[in-house]
Amino acid sequence: MAVSTAGALKAHGATSESGIWSWLVTVDHKRIGVLYGVSSFFFFLIGGIEALLIRIQLATPENGFLDPDAYNRIFTMHGTTMVFLVVMPMSSAFFNLLVPLMIGARDVAFPRLNAFSFWVFLAGGLLLNASFFTGGNIFDGEFGAPDGGWFGYAPLTLERYSGGHGIEYWMLGLQILGVASLAGGFNFAVTILNMRAPGMTLMRMPVFVWMTLVMSFLLIFAMPVIAVALFQLSFDRLFDANFFNPAAGGSPLLWQHLFWLFGHPEVYILILPAMGMVSEVLPVYARKPLFGYPFVVFSGVAIGFMSWGVWAHHMYTVGLGPVANSAFGITTVMIAVPTGVKIFNWLATLWGGSISFNTPMMFCLGFITMFTIGGLTGVTHSMVPSDYQQQDTYYIVAHFHQVLFGGALFGLFAGIYYWFPKFTGKLLNEALGQVHFWLMLIGFNLTFQPMMILGLMGMPRRVASYPEDYGWDLWNMMATLGAFTIALSILVFMWNVIVSLRRKERVGADPWDGRTLEWSIPSPPPEYNFREIPHVHSVDDFWHRKYAEDAQGRPVPVPAGGAALVEHDDGRSAHELGIHMPSTSYFPLVAAIGLPIIALGLIYYIPLVFVGAAVLLIGLYGWVYEPASE
Amino acid sequence: MVRRSLVTRIAPLLLILTFGLVLGSGCEYFSSPQNTFAPAGEVAEGQRDDFLFVMWPALVILIGVWVGTVVIAIKFRRKKGDTTLPRQVHGNTPLELTWTIIPAIMMAAVAVPTVVGIRELARDPGDDALTINVTGVQWAWLFEYPDIDAGGAPLSTTPGELRIPVGRDIDVQIRSTDVNHSFWVPKLAGKTDAIQNHPNHMWLRATKEGEFAGQCAEFCGLDHYKMRFTVYAMPQAEFDAWVAEQQAAAGAKQGEPQVGLATDGE
Numbered sequence: 001m002a003v004s005t006a007g008a009l010k011a012h013g014a015t016s017e018s019g020i021w022s023w024l025v026t027v028d029h030k031r032i033g034v035l036y037g038v039s040s041f042f043f044f045l046i047g048g049i050e051a052l053l054i055r056i057q058l059a060t061p062e063n064g065f066l067d068p069d070a071y072n073r074i075f076t077m078h079g080t081t082m083v084f085l086v087v088m089p090m091s092s093a094f095f096n097l098l099v100p101l102m103i104g105a106r107d108v109a110f111p112r113l114n115a116f117s118f119w120v121f122l123a124g125g126l127l128l129n130a131s132f133f134t135g136g137n138i139f140d141g142e143f144g145a146p147d148g149g150w151f152g153y154a155p156l157t158l159e160r161y162s163g164g165h166g167i168e169y170w171m172l173g174l175q176i177l178g179v180a181s182l183a184g185g186f187n188f189a190v191t192i193l194n195m196r197a198p199g200m201t202l203m204r205m206p207v208f209v210w211m212t213l214v215m216s217f218l219l220i221f222a223m224p225v226i227a228v229a230l231f232q233l234s235f236d237r238l239f240d241a242n243f244f245n246p247a248a249g250g251s252p253l254l255w256q257h258l259f260w261l262f263g264h265p266e267v268y269i270l271i272l273p274a275m276g277m278v279s280e281v282l283p284v285y286a287r288k289p290l291f292g293y294p295f296v297v298f299s300g301v302a303i304g305f306m307s308w309g310v311w312a313h314h315m316y317t318v319g320l321g322p323v324a325n326s327a328f329g330i331t332t333v334m335i336a337v338p339t340g341v342k343i344f345n346w347l348a349t350l351w352g353g354s355i356s357f358n359t360p361m362m363f364c365l366g367f368i369t370m371f372t373i374g375g376l377t378g379v380t381h382s383m384v385p386s387d388y389q390q391q392d393t394y395y396i397v398a399h400f401h402q403v404l405f406g407g408a409l410f411g412l413f414a415g416i417y418y419w420f421p422k423f424t425g426k427l428l429n430e431a432l433g434q435v436h437f438w439l440m441l442i443g444f445n446l447t448f449q450p451m452m453i454l455g456l457m458g459m460p461r462r463v464a465s466y467p468e469d470y471g472w473d474l475w476n477m478m479a480t481l482g483a484f485t486i487a488l489s490i491l492v493f494m495w496n497v498i499v500s501l502r503r504k505e506r507v508g509a510d511p512w513d514g515r516t517l518e519w520s521i522p523s524p525p526p527e528y529n530f531r532e533i534p535h536v537h538s539v540d541d542f543w544h545r546k547y548a549e550d551a552q553g554r555p556v557p558v559p560a561g562g563a564a565l566v567e568h569d570d571g572r573s574a575h576e577l578g579i580h581m582p583s584t585s586y587f588p589l590v591a592a593i594g595l596p597i598i599a600l601g602l603i604y605y606i607p608l609v610f611v612g613a614a615v616l617l618i619g620l621y622g623w624v625y626e627p628a629s630e
Numbered sequence: 631m632v633r634r635s636l637v638t639r640i641a642p643l644l645l646i647l648t649f650g651l652v653l654g655s656g657c658e659y660f661s662s663p664q665n666t667f668a669p670a671g672e673v674a675e676g677q678r679d680d681f682l683f684v685m686w687p688a689l690v691i692l693i694g695v696w697v698g699t700v701v702i703a704i705k706f707r708r709k710k711g712d713t714t715l716p717r718q719v720h721g722n723t724p725l726e727l728t729w730t731i732i733p734a735i736m737m738a739a740v741a742v743p744t745v746v747g748i749r750e751l752a753r754d755p756g757d758d759a760l761t762i763n764v765t766g767v768q769w770a771w772l773f774e775y776p777d778i779d780a781g782g783a784p785l786s787t788t789p790g791e792l793r794i795p796v797g798r799d800i801d802v803q804i805r806s807t808d809v810n811h812s813f814w815v816p817k818l819a820g821k822t823d824a825i826q827n828h829p830n831h832m833w834l835r836a837t838k839e840g841e842f843a844g845q846c847a848e849f850c851g852l853d854h855y856k857m858r859f860t861v862y863a864m865p866q867a868e869f870d871a872w873v874a875e876q877q878a879a880a881g882a883k884q885g886e887p888q889v890g891l892a893t894d895g896e
């Protein structure tokens with residue numbers, strides 16, 4: 001996928017530079033988006049293989065396929081990978097690809113910072129995964145990956161309980177990924193607030209852009225919280241500090257509070273972008289505007305604020321006392337309200353529409369129906385007394401997969417099928433898309449609904465094996481079959497991407513009769529996006545350039561509208577057109593390389609830290625003094 | 631626009647089949663020594679009832695959303711050859727306020743039993759409660775009865791075996807001496823975490839005699855999955871007999887020469 005997508009972009013005149021070097025030095029938001037998308041898909045395959053290993057191990061009771069040590073490392077990496085290396089960066093891919101196009105900008109506010117975000121993300125992701133080989137003694141057949149769970153509860157992560165370097169790779173890898181997220185969060189918040197085309201007021205922004213804005217602020221406020229926790233853990237492990245060491249008066253609960261104070265906004269960091277995408281895709285295939293745009297926007301903003309007040313629902317059983325548990329139970333139940341509003345507004349968008357069931361639309365319907373299960377199982381968690389039973393069981397595993405797979409991933413796939421033609425100039429194959437969707441939907445239900453039953457039947461999470469006579473066999477086997485069905489659907493998707501990219505036919509600028517600005521420019525977009533910066537007059541501005549509304553609210557084509565409005569790409573470069581574009585730069589990459597070197601220095605050999613710091617400083621120095629333009 | 635392929639016809643059937651399989655697998659597959667839906671204790675019963683109190687309305691809403699989605703999708707599908715565009719409705723504030731306020735009221739209704747349930751679980755165990763100290767260690771559960779003397783030291787059990795009388799409040803004091811664990815006997819009561827330097831307590835009360843499986847519910851390292859234990863709930867008389875037997879055995883032992891520190895008890 002990497003090479004072929006790159007090839008597709010390259011084949012078109014849009015990105016005049018080609019070759020690996022041009023990708024290493026690029027500051028073009030579209031190329032960075034592709035880099036994010038391809039890398040996160042690569043990590044998705046790794047995380048998926050880890051999921052399959054977990055499911056093979058649990059398919060039958062008392063299974064010896066994986067020993068408990070390997071199992072613990074693999075489930076830790078599965079969770080860490082899927083959250084930090086898949087759903088977050090895949091959303092970043094879409095911000096990069098779409099936000100500037102949707103707000104009528106030629107790039108993000110800080111293009112080099114954007115490149116820096118990507119390279120830091122990639123460095124963090126590779127460092128984390130390198131731990132499989134380097135965290136332990138691989139020659140003794142030891143996997144060195146972290147073994148503390150994605151939530152890394154202290155004191156289990158302290159050196160005394162987890163030897164080897166796995167946890168160190170985890171804490172420093174996440175710290176590096178946090179730098180990438182923070183840089184991205186600031187970049188997109190500033191881009192959205194400052195780079196909008198004339199006339200694009202906040203309440204004329206596409207919902208996806210709104211959700212990106214909310215998510216950027218969540219990143220800005222949430223990442224420092226986990227950064228503090230990770231610094232403390234780093235000091236505990238590397239320099240014998242005692243923040244979390246109860247034997248020396250440290251507090252294991254401190255870690256839990258910090259982790260979930262980050263961790264719950266994180267859930268909405270993962271889901272809000274997908275909600276934004278669904279809000280963009282539904283109106284196009286229903287041929288109707290989003291029902292209640294302000295309600296959808298403000299419910300998203302409300303979720304953003306409320307996400308800060310629910311963290312302790314991950315901690316009902318740690319003994320915070322009845323008052324705290326009551327308070328967090330009530331906030332948890334209240335956050336369901338804005339989430340429900342979105343579901344109802346989406347259904348109302350479909351009502352009275354003229355609906356086509358293209359693949360992106362199917363994934364949106366999958367999102368609505370499957371995410372609703374996740375939302376409602378979430379409501380059952382606000383019933384605190386009964387949550388004492390479900391906490392840390394497979395019921396919870398089912399719940400957050402309903403949210404993050406049934407929600408976020410279905411939304412992301414809707415986005416992939418919907419915007420693929422915009423960035424490659426080619427449609428994904430529709431029949432293969434439908435096969436992919438149905439296989440994934442069936443696989444999803446077969447995998448995660450049995451887990452709900454398992455949890456209610458008392459199966460705890462994170463167990464490497466379970467006894468024979470506990471009545472859990474059938475459901476586990478079912479979940480394993482489901483996981484392989486999902487894997488099959490992903491193969492169909494990959495096949496689809498390959499076949500579709502090799503097709504000769506190209507699509508025009510606006511294959512879906514789109515509503516937002518990105519459909520008003522060629523596919524793939526030229527390097528400079530808009531030859532002329534558009535003037536925006538309403539929400540769904542491009543649609544309103546194509547259609548007026550008569551007295552009954554029926555759309556009437558504007559005589560000189562539609563395709564006539566699409567800008568033509570005559571192959572002239574930005575320079576020839578007199579458009580100023582940011583220059584390429586390799587300094588973000590240099591600076592990013594410094595960070596994993598610092599991490600390796602902290603793990604193995606302190607002097608290396610100074611080498612890494614020097615590389616980072618050289619990168620930053622060159623970056624700062626780089627001439628502004630060619 | 632979409633070709634009605636074989637896939638789109640067969641797939642929904644498969645999906646229904648999937649759910650049928652999940653729901654109709656027969657009751658034998660729903661029995662487990664750790665089934666939270668088959669409680670044998672007062673706390674677990676209340677927790678099951680609380681869960682069902684939310685689950686049934688949630689199920690109704692879920693089915694409502696699903697049926698709604700399917701009905702809307704079928705009713706408003708684009709017919710072949712149709713080139714018209716539908717009326718552009720941008721929203722309806724009273725309607726949207728309605729589906730904001732009604733769920734908010736329903737959610738408030740959930741909050742009431744939540745708070746009541748939390749208070750009930752946080753109540754002090756009755757005066758006749760039997761206190762048990764539970765210690766989670768990597769990877770075993772240790773139990774002792776601080777108020778029952780056995781040869782100068784509190785009575786303790788074989789690790790992984792807890793004996794309690796039926797029909798009496800048990801005051802469970804939970805601690806850890808290493809990483810976090812979580813004490814959980816699904817049929818008797820929900821879990822409470824064992825955290826070093828952070829003593830917790832909970833109460834439970836078995837309503838039925840029997841052996842009940844328990845398991846550590848907080849990931850605690852290599853052998854977390856093996857950190858199981860059994861609770862034997864028995865009539866008070868039987869429990870008393872067991873205690874006497876243990877005390878006698880400990881007393882006999884105490885008669886033998888002691889190695890190490892002398893205890894301060896009799």
Ligand SMILES: [Cu+2]
Nearest residue numbers: 811846850857
């Ligand atoms: Cu444990």
